[in-house]
Amino acid sequence: MAHDTTPDASRADVIVVGAGAAGLYTALVAAREGARVALVSRSPLAESASYWAQGGIAAALADDDSAELHMEDTLSAGRGVSREGAARVLCEEAPARVRDLEALGVRFDADRRGALALGLEGGHSRRRVVHAGGSATGRRITRDLSALAARHQRIEVLELTSASSVWVEDGRCIGALVEAKDGGPRALLARGTVLATGGAAALWERTSNPRGATGVGMTLAHAAGADLADIEFMQFHPTALVSSDDGHDGFLLTEALRGEGATLITEDGERFVEELSPRDEVALAVQRQLGDGRTVLLDMRAIDLGRFPNIVSALHTAGLDPASQPVPVAPAAHYTMGGVATDLHARSSLPGLYAVGETGCTGLHGANRLASNSLAECFVFGWRAAHAALGEPAVPGGGAPPAPGPSPVPPPETRHALWRLAGLERTRAGLEQLAGDPFPLARLIAGSALAREESRGAHQRADHPATDPELDLRHFVVPAATGARWEEWR
Numbered sequence: 219m220a221h222d223t224t225p226d227a228s229r230a231d232v233i234v235v236g237a238g239a240a241g242l243y244t245a246l247v248a249a250r251e252g253a254r255v256a257l258v259s260r261s262p263l264a265e266s267a268s269y270w271a272q273g274g275i276a277a278a279l280a281d282d283d284s285a286e287l288h289m290e291d292t293l294s295a296g297r298g299v300s301r302e303g304a305a306r307v308l309c310e311e312a313p314a315r316v317r318d319l320e321a322l323g324v325r326f327d328a329d330r331r332g333a334l335a336l337g338l339e340g341g342h343s344r345r346r347v348v349h350a351g352g353s354a355t356g357r358r359i360t361r362d363l364s365a366l367a368a369r370h371q372r373i374e375v376l377e378l379t380s381a382s383s384v385w386v387e388d389g390r391c392i393g394a395l396v397e398a399k400d401g402g403p404r405a406l407l408a409r410g411t412v413l414a415t416g417g418a419a420a421l422w423e424r425t426s427n428p429r430g431a432t433g434v435g436m437t438l439a440h441a442a443g444a445d446l447a448d449i450e451f452m453q454f455h456p457t458a459l460v461s462s463d464d465g466h467d468g469f470l471l472t473e474a475l476r477g478e479g480a481t482l483i484t485e486d487g488e489r490f491v492e493e494l495s496p497r498d499e500v501a502l503a504v505q506r507q508l509g510d511g512r513t514v515l516l517d518m519r520a521i522d523l524g525r526f527p528n529i530v531s532a533l534h535t536a537g538l539d540p541a542s543q544p545v546p547v548a549p550a551a552h553y554t555m556g557g558v559a560t561d562l563h564a565r566s567s568l569p570g571l572y573a574v575g576e577t578g579c580t581g582l583h584g585a586n587r588l589a590s591n592s593l594a595e596c597f598v599f600g601w602r603a604a605h606a607a608l609g610e611p612a613v614p615g616g617g618a619p620p621a622p623g624p625s626p627v628p629p630p631e632t633r634h635a636l637w638r639l640a641g642l643e644r645t646r647a648g649l650e651q652l653a654g655d656p657f658p659l660a661r662l663i664a665g666s667a668l669a670r671e672e673s674r675g676a677h678q679r680a681d682h683p684a685t686d687p688e689l690d691l692r693h694f695v696v697p698a699a700t701g702a703r704w705e706e707w708r
């Protein structure tokens with residue numbers, strides 16, 4: 219790879235925006251390949267969704283498993299919309315990425331014989347989920363990768379610094395404008411700019427995500443001219459804690475608890491759903507009980523809670539003892555299937571701009587993400603983005619840097635409106651009301667949800683309750699200019 223020759227402190231080979239699992243790994247892979255990387259991180263470590271991940275990474279590693287079987291499960295969860303090519307890439311490459319993480323020093327949980335311990339989760343037909351420290355997987359991985367990034371000679375970590383716009387010249391992304399919390403703006407030039415700013419679930423009032431997950435990358439990319447896709451698909455997790463304490467409300471009670479035998483009951487002790495059904499079905503069943511005025515509780519009394527120490531400890535601090543009492547739960551916005559539309563190398567429609575992890579949308583997840591495929595996606599497409607970005611041509615000097623872009627922070631009214639009008643069950647009237655919201659990304663989500671006149675996976679329309687087979691494999695693409703369109707992705 220040829221490096222740019224201009225000695226300029228504001229010039230890197232690759233800029234990575236966001237230091238969750240996707241951003242950290244992309245930065246490390248690019249640096250390993252010889253690139254000078256600027257890693258821009260807005261928040262302290264604990265504020266990424268990656269840090270909070272409780273399940274693990276899905277990869278077909280067992281003797282009785284294969285990429286084909288993993289792919290079948292992924293496509294089945296995606297409800298006929300997943301892009302097969304992207305699912306294939308994920309399932310074929312996830313095992314190598316797990317091995318690479320091990321080589322980087324991440325210690326995954328092992329069984330008694332020293333082999334990787336593989337967990338079973340809802341929607342997976344084989345045991346294929348690797349963990350690190352039980353339910354502390356995300357914390358372990360982000361901690362290990364950020365320590366590596368911090369001491370890597372070719373990675374400049376710009377902490378407590380936010381990207382505020384994407385720098386575009388002559389129809390190509392040539393870098394980004396960043397702003398340190400305690401400093402002024404700084405323009406960065408690079409041949410490849412990778413957005414890894416996480417998802418958009420915190421646009422909804424009730425969420426399992428950190429508050430900063432407001433679709434920042436989508437807002438930045440769209441303002442710069444890149445296409446978005448599938449943004450009508452928001453996955454609602456069925457079991458987020460209900461608490462009057464804001465700090466605990468929305469705390470995720472992982473699916474693995476139900477995998478171990480925890481049950482969902484009403485206040486009368488009645489079970490009302492098969493607990494390991496797909497996430498969208500369980501979430502809807504819970505929401506309907508709540509809509510009928512019942513309380514829904516997760517009963518963990520019969521399971522071995524020793525495997526979930528961080529969950530037990532969080533519940534104790536919320537004043538709850540799961541070993542002796544069921545805890546109240548309700549759905550919460552959890553995972554953004556859509557995002558910045560990309561090809562299979564994480565390239566957006568704007569040359570030089572990439573999107574990985576929850577910010578990107580390869581079409582892999584279709585209408586419903588399979589549990590633990592998202593961390594796998596961070597590593598598989600992060601690796602691909604790092605390699606592709608290094609192949610970009612060098613950028614010229616760069617003229618005047620861009621002005622800061624639109625604010626990615628939604629007003630509270632917008633978060634309330636998204637929860638009420640684009641929640642688990644949507645109607646035309648509600649979405650039309652949302653289409654007038656002052657926050658641009660909320661309007662785009664409303665437009666996409668209006669266009670999809672069917673119910674499928676995470677997108678349920680009370681006025682269009684059936685799935686429309688005409689929309690199989692069809693993704694709704696929202697360009698920066700006018701002219702939203704359907705595209706078939708294979």
Ligand SMILES: Cc1cc2nc3c(=O)[nH]c(=O)nc-3n(C[C@H](O)[C@H](O)[C@H](O)COP(=O)(O)OP(=O)(O)OC[C@H]3O[C@@H](n4cnc5c(N)ncnc54)[C@H](O)[C@@H]3O)c2cc1C
Nearest residue numbers: 236238239240260267268272273274381416575576590593
């Ligand atoms: C509670 C919970 C549990 C989960 N459990 C699992 C699981 O077990 N398995 C699984 O596969 N998935 C799980 N997920 C989903 C998974 O964690 C996420 O999809 C994944 O971690 C997203 O990683 P990311 O790197 O794309 O984004 P994030 O981890 O969210 O990181 C984004 C980073 O970008 C930074 N950022 C944002 N805007 C800017 C800006 N303008 N400038 C600079 N930096 C910026 C943020 O501060 C943050 O550090 C879980 C999610 C949650 C919330």
